[in-house]
Amino acid sequence: MATIDLDQLTDIIAKAAAQEVLPRFRQLADDEVLTKRNAEGKEEIVTVADRAMEARLARDLTALLPNSVVVGEEGVSLDPTRLETLSASGLAWIVDPIDGTSNFSRGIERFGTMVCLVENHEAIAGVIYVPCAGQMWSAQRGEGVMLNGRAFDPGENGALRTEAKHDRGASAMGVLHLPADDAQLCAHAKTIDPRVVKPVPSHWCAATEYVSLLTGELDFLLYSRIMPWDHAAGVFLLREMGGNARFFDGREYTHAIHRGLLLAVREPARFAIVRNALDVPGRKADIPLE
Structure with a gap:
């Protein structure tokens, strides 16, 4: 290497x-x-x-x-x-x-x-x-x-931020960049219980959104635009501190994939929480829900 x-x-x-x-x-x-x-x-x-x-x-x-x-x-x-x-x-x-x-x-x-x-x-x-x-x-x-x-110690820094988020009643807070052409998903996202998954406004900047994920200010990021320069560095840093990013169909993120819904999480256990909440009723899930 x-x-x-x-x-x-x-x-x-x-x-x-x-x-x-x-x-x-x-x-x-x-x-x-x-x-x-x-x-x-x-x-x-x-x-x-x-x-x-x-x-x-x-x-x-x-x-x-x-x-x-x-x-x-x-x-x-x-x-x-x-x-x-x-x-x-x-x-x-x-x-x-x-x-x-x-x-x-x-x-x-x-x-x-x-x-x-x-x-x-x-x-x-x-x-x-x-x-x-x-x-x-x-x-x-x-x-x-x-x-x-x-x-950077992700545990020390994230503990205080996680406590603050839970005080506001959210299990997982993050940004949803939904595909505009998926009317079903966009409509369903508006019905999600904010006590489970609480969407927050976008920064309109993946760099600062990934930083907010690293620090624990956010728990997850969902993206529908998947170009390598927008995600390769952020996902690499996230994985180096124990987080991960996967597509809805279960594939691990790689810069070679340029289409799909990408869900990045600071704590891997939160992937299922967010993924389950975003599952559109009556529509077959891309991967088995955990």
Whole structure:
């Protein structure tokens, strides 16, 4: 397995953000907020900061590991065939230069950078950087999660937050990103007992939502948009601290799967609680309910 210096990696990301992202925050001119076709063919916002950050990271990450390639959200939007690079063996960086671009473009602080290193299709390192919160989350496989260079204790941090959530009467709190084209599921979600599963508003930023899952502020995240740069780093960090992410059909998350309903949980036992609550009556479950 390839090894990297996490301090070097996080330093690369922090310096790139300091030079390419933060100087443009709340300073974007009208002609610096553009539109693009994403990997799914849908139109969405992109800024000059997104593209500058990805170009900077592509240069610096491949310099850190000369035999690696970068598969980034912005590069794939320009050339969708670049996503196929992830199906090849070797080392690849999965990069979301600015996750939460819409927030960033409107001057909202909920945005971050997500980077995951994969080797022969397996994630071996991950970073989520939320600059406005001053939080650099990082991990290498088998070594636990670091927050700003220090070991993060999920039990110590999560206990107080879990107690606070239970005081508000929720068994599991989290964000539901439901597929708009599944009318049955969207309607059913409105009937869920909040004492069992309590949906909370989205951050519109997977980076900060995964951080809230790591800290215990949230118990689960449900996503219907499954692109690798949105989830590879977050799921890797989550698994390194004992959580997990699975699809509704029972498959474990892998960055090679781009469709489905993905449920990420801080505590694996909560998967069944949330999954059961979301089961639409009369519709066959994708997996046996526990």
